[in-house]
Amino acid sequence: MADSILTTISNITNITAEAISNLTTNAEEIITTIRNYISNFTEEIIPTISNFTEEIIPTISNFTADDIVSWRELWMMALGFEAPVTYFSSIISSIFVYILVLLFCFIFYQMSRVFLPWCIQEYVLDYFKTLAFCTYCFGHGVIRDAHGHLGYVFCCVPLSTISILIFHLGDGTPLQVWLQYLKRKIPLWKFVLKVTAQILAGFSSWELGHIVYRLDFHHSFDDRVSQQENCVSDLNTSPLSGFILETLVVTYDFWLDQQTLSKYVPIDLALKIFNCAVLVCLGLSKTGMYLHPAMATGHTLGCGSTSIWSHILVYWIGPFLGIIIGMKLAKKYSLPFYKRRNHQKKEDHVIKNSDSGNRLSEKTMNGVSGSGLSEKTINGVSRNKEAFRKRLARQLSYPDLAKHPMTWRDVWEVALGFEPPVTHFSAAISAIIIYLLALLFCYVSYQLAKALMPGIVQEYVLDFFKTLAFCTYCFGHGVIRNAHGHLGYVLCVVPLNTASVLIFNIGDGTPLTVWSKYLRGLIPKWKFILKVSAQILAGFFAWELGHYILSLDFHSTFSEKLIQKSNCSSDLRIAALGGFALEGIGVAYDFWMNQQTLSKYRPLDIALKFTNTALVVCIGVKMTGMYIHPALATGRTIGCGNTPILSHLLVYWGGPFVGIYLGLKASEFFCFFNESTDIKENAKSVQSDSHNRKVQSGKVRQRKKQTGKET
CATH class of the missing domain: 1.20.1080.10 (Glycerol uptake facilitator protein.)
Structure with a gap:
């Protein structure tokens, strides 16, 4: 009996040893096969990845405004089939222009409030606020060509009113900065820095507007893009006449801005923007009636036969003088509708948009005569909403979001309407x-x-x-x-x-x-x-x-x-x-x-x-x-x-x-x-191409842009 058990155990041991030996042999074969496969895969895939990188990365890095595709190509790329229409109507096209510009500027405006330190935040906010109002005119032009002055007024008034309430920090025109300097609210160096940021925004708006045009929403956009390099001056009268016209219009417009036309802030703003739009329509054929020096400079400086000094006289000295005269008149004469109580109100600035330019209005943002926006937050959230809505409104109304940030869970709840499944990630x-x-x-x-x-x-x-x-x-x-x-x-x-x-x-x-x-x-x-x-x-x-x-x-x-x-x-x-x-x-x-x-x-x-x-x-x-x-x-x-x-x-x-x-x-x-040798020659070629690369700005004065050297 014992011998039989020992024999059985011995057989089991031999079978197990043989199985282990076969398994080891098979494992070695499998490992060898995997190593060979990985080696072959590496030899094939690395050159492929390298070639892909060499082709794709230069394409991305050399991307310019001229490479922007139309909205139809974007539709095809996103949905996989052709768009049902080729062009939109002038109204729809201009609305697209307004929305794209508003979203672009508002996103960067809010990010600047969050990320930038206070020492330069003020100037960056001025930049993006000015950029928004200066770029709206590309939509105004489409509306006016199709529906005349009436269509322009109907678009300008609600758009500018909404933008004023959204961009409630910063200055959107040099005229507002000039007013603050005259009132000794800012020193000379700050006046220079703020106006410089706004002039830069004026030039940037010229480029941004034509980038939106390249999306080709309207059949006239292609012609407008082709005319970018041949800009024309809007000064169709003598410089002295243009100077007098801009001065008188800014004087009247600013004087009216100092009055109170309604105790409700949105209505008060809309009425003043309506007045501004009418003024623009009256003087458009003479000077363009910009009422906005930075926009006039960004869009027409160096264009046509208008000299630099004539441009400065009409679009800078005239409006600046108009502000001085309007400020003097506002102290002596006022409308009897509502008496101003400046000692009870905190002044804030407001920028309102016109066809080719914007205008300014200095109004109280917390309501006139004790009402207005007192029952609502700046984004229109009512106080009687649920607790979460109130918390969100408080977050959005802080002057400095970086001090009172929302967590990712708050963002999740706002977007999806329910709490996230986890609190933190690994x-x-x-x-x-x-x-x-x-x-x-x-x-x-x-x-x-x-x-x-x-x-x-x-x-x-x-x-x-x-x-x-x-x-x-x-x-x-x-x-x-x-x-x-x-x-x-x-x-x-x-x-x-x-x-x-x-x-x-x-x-x-x-x-x-x-x-x-x-x-x-x-x-x-x-x-x-x-x-x-x-x-x-x-x-x-x-x-x-x-x-x-x-x-x-x-x-x-x-x-x-x-x-x-x-x-x-x-x-x-x-x-x-x-x-x-x-x-x-x-x-x-x-x-x-x-x-x-x-x-x-x-x-x-x-x-x-x-x-x-x-x-x-x-x-x-x-x-x-x-x-x-x-x-x-x-x-x-x-x-x-x-x-x-x-x-x-x-x-x-x-x-x-x-x-x-x-x-x-x-x-x-x-x-x-x-x-x-190939790498050396390639590096030299890349450096040479980068050094000689130029970018056309689209102005007749041919402003040149030279990119930095590639690393």
């Missing part, structure tokens, strides 16, 4: 959301800057948004590092930065790149200073943008990080001299490695170099933060903790700048890998 998901929001915001602004900004400032604005993106990513890096350590950080930063370099392929994203160009003699000193200044400003902006994203409360730790915002701490945990040496050596090695060619496939080459940079950061992060980015370090830590300003400058600016110099010299004598 660290990885939260970091990815930060990356996506920062990338989306900066990339959209980056492309808009390429399309709308004049060449004289475009290069620096591109540097700003490129730097802003890379500086804001670190808020996601911190979440990942705290949860998953250095490995998680490396796995996130390498693909993110690689994709960002390929997307933001024009401009410089760090002062170190600008410094290396200056050392090589590629840019003059003044341009070096301007580019670095834009990047430093982006570093400070990234601090605000990152904390606003944290206020959306995707992760459980975000609220703690917000509390620590006002108590920032320095990342310099060693002696300043040691930090200087560490940052200098790290940057020298990293820059030297960046001069080498690690792969003939550009995306892979970039990824390998970012892996090296990430490892360098991991080594020194606990000693200096190892920023390897002076603008980022300044925006996040200058003035924090006990680190003196001079120590900060020594470690985060002096060290990296010395490191770039040493790395540049080392790369001239020591080459780890030899660059291929």
Whole structure:
């Protein structure tokens, strides 16, 4: 019996051993097959991805306003079948123009309120408010051509009234700024800055309006686009007559604005806008009756045979003089409808739109004679609505949304009408959301800057948004590092930065790149200073943008990080001299490695170099933060903790700048890998193409725009 049991056990053991042996053999064969498949797949897919990147990325980066497709092509791309109509009526087309302009300007207007620091927020709000009113005239022109002055008045009055209530902060015309200066509410330097922002908005509105025209809603849009390069002056009378006409009209219009025509603010505004629209219709054939100096300059300066001095006399000196006369008249004469009680009301400014231009009105936004908007919030939400609606109204009415932000759960509830299924996300998901929001915001602004900004400032604005993106990513890096350590950080930063370099392929994203160009003699000193200044400003902006994203409360730790915002701490945990040496050596090695060619496939080459940079950061992060980015370090830590300003400058600016110099010299004598001839020639070709690229503005004076060099 025992022998039989032993024999059975022995047989079972032999069978098991044989099965294990066969399984091991099969596993080895399977692993070998998988390895071969992966190897073959890699050899096939990497060249494909590289070719795709080389074809698609230049296409995206070279996108201009001329590449905008019509609404019919967009319809076809989105729905897969042809649009049922070719063109819309003039009324529908002009409404499309109004809606697109209003949405574009209002979104950036609100984002400026949220993200920008107070020191420049005022001027950016002026820019987008002026941009909206200056671009509406492209819709007014379509309406007037089809339905005359009556159609224009019916469109202008409700549109301008709504816009006044929406854009309730900032100034939308130089005339309002001039009035504030005359009343000594602002100093001369602020007057100059605000008017400069508005003039820039006037030029931008010319480009934005023609971009909307390229969507081809109406059959006349194509002709209007073709006439963009041959602008004509609207001054059809002598300069002296135009000066007198603009002065008298602005005088009367401003005097009427100082009166109270109705105790209800919307009706009061509508009546005054109606008066303005009638004035525009009366003087349109003589001067264009802009009543808005910035719009007149952006749309007609340098056009036709009108000289610059005649333009300034008619569209700037005339309206400015009209404001002075109207202000004097308003103090002596007033209408008997409603007596003004300025000591009981808080004044606010109002901008109203005309055909070719806008007008101004200084009215009380909190109601006249104790009524008006007192029962409603600025967006029309009634006080007797449910609690959530009231909370939303309070959020939207705050002057500074950054101090009273809505969380992502509030946004979810507003959009879908029910509470989200979770309260917070994991660290990885939260970091990815930060990356996506920062990338989306900066990339959209980056492309808009390429399309709308004049060449004289475009290069620096591109540097700003490129730097802003890379500086804001670190808020996601911190979440990942705290949860998953250095490995998680490396796995996130390498693909993110690689994709960002390929997307933001024009401009410089760090002062170190600008410094290396200056050392090589590629840019003059003044341009070096301007580019670095834009990047430093982006570093400070990234601090605000990152904390606003944290206020959306995707992760459980975000609220703690917000509390620590006002108590920032320095990342310099060693002696300043040691930090200087560490940052200098790290940057020298990293820059030297960046001069080498690690792969003939550009995306892979970039990824390998970012892996090296990430490892360098991991080594020194606990000693200096190892920023390897002076603008980022300044925006996040200058003035924090006990680190003196001079120590900060020594470690985060002096060290990296010395490191770039040493790395540049080392790369001239020591080459780890030899660059291929094709890559060298391609780099030279890209640099030459970028240097010679010009952008036409569409004005007869042929304003030139030159893009920045590609990195």
